[in-house]
Amino acid sequence: MALGDLERSVMDLLWDLPGAHTANDVRDALPGNLAVTTVLTVLARLEKKGMVRRDGGRRPHRYAATSTREEHTVGLLNDVLGSVPDRQAVLTRFIGGIEAEEAAAVRRLLDS
Template structure:
């Protein structure tokens, strides 16, 4: 999975935070509270995100309503999986990854591993 570009990430951030269908106009208006973004540019990038599978859309009259297909966490996990896939030695890549974690992240990883282990036993 390719990492999102700057505007793609900015658009997806809205859908992930809002966790509801939204129109391009809503996204543009929110982005424009922080910086200028052209409606046509946001429309084009939103359409690209739809065609890449990051968004679904439904039509309401003449307006498309878009929604994220997966959570921000699922997207991050897919990026990590792709990163691991780039290595010929997955255990070494995992070890290198863990070396870069802080204590809170290591504890979160331990908890995640325990939770996955419990679910696997069920």
């Protein structure tokens, strides 16, 4: 699931900081001068998308990522690969465009 710029910034923050955080925590950690209502709107959208969970048991609510950055990225890759008729062509171009060290890592993973 693709994210907008502000959604990406919020998710990057939640992925980088362990635990759950209030909307004020998130706002304070983001660059710029965002209103807390803006952050709450973004968090609500991310919750609807299943990317964050809200601990509603206490106030203020705390939000945490439901998956890791890596799990999200794998989901994006699977979505893209699932939408093309020739997966092998896409994978071939992808592998052909990565650095030699990354290609070696892929080979090691496939051999294990």
